[in-house]
Amino acid sequence: MMGSVKPSSNNAVDIGNDVLLPDKGESSGESTKRPKKSRVVVREYPLNLTAMMDMMTIILVYLLKSYSSDPTNIQASNDLTLPMSTTHFKPEEAAAVAITKKGILVADKTVVELKNDKVNIADKGGKEDSMLITPLLAVMKTEAEKQKMIAKYNKKEDFKGLVLIIGDKMVPFRLLTEVLYTVGQAEFGQYKFAVTMENP
């Protein structure tokens, strides 16, 4: 109806829901012309929010889906800046271990705190030259058991020992090898280094 001009029997012009009615005196054929008086019925058009709500809900569902299913849900921060690389490989599902300037995190929980890019000696069994980070080993063993349990009941989810290392670009090589050695002891032997792609 809106915008369409429909011929009416009593010369009424329908614009949307507003009806312009001609003055009565005009139709009587009086010769003396008086200024036209038209009665405009103003109605409010409520905004149809249903379509907008549909759109918003779709966006929300999409955001929630991408937020939860991304294997590398990495938050940008001052403590974690990924190095740039020319790699073309996309990330895949793997146990994520993040090495930031402040600590080593597994599933967004700090497992080991770092001081000057070094692990506390107490976390290495009291030996400074030890490669094994004991709190990280315990967490990764639990993670391996969890993945094996899933693999036991779900044949599609084999335990491959994949681990995603999300390291800050300034992490020293020594700390990196300590982390790799420790996760290796927990049967995670295939490493994947997360980087920022130069040419995505």
Next chain:
Amino acid sequence: MSRKPSKRSNVENNDPKELNLVPYLDIVTNIIMFMLVTTTSLGAVGIINVAAPKYGGGGGGGSGPEKPQLNLSIAITEKGFFVMATGGVLPGIEKVAEGEKAAVGKPTIPKNDNRIACMEMKKGEEAPCYDYLTLTKRMTEIKKQYPDETKINLTADPAIPYNVLIKTMDASRENTLELEEGKPRPLFFDVVLAAGL
């Protein structure tokens, strides 16, 4: 005769009330805003596959003569790259008055002191910086002699940053300056990370 109820008033009274969607829309909009602000991702994230060194293996008694393994390795030090393979360390080239000679005891590819050259490599490092371009050239030369070899061992000084390690992997994985069937020429892409020096 009873009066017939007004049709108009009846319709108006039974008109179904529309659900007030405005508060719901407010909530949804706020959640979307919150999620968009908090999910500030680091851009497109990619991965590099790296393997741990494997000990033992071999044996088995395969048929035919075994090919000698190249065992190509790169050691990243504070002075530069040492490129090694079965048989020893690849010497660097030193420019002398008579031309060029092997620089024994020095890195195969020393750090580049030229600030402009460092900037041209666009690796975000200050001079002296690691000479990734020369490393790629040397890797390309080796690849031409050993086309079937794909494995490379990487090791570094304890203090070498992760960033340099990734750049070294990039430099030895493919040569972006030489295209092969429209793609960068593949070099040594099976990276094995060895313990520190």
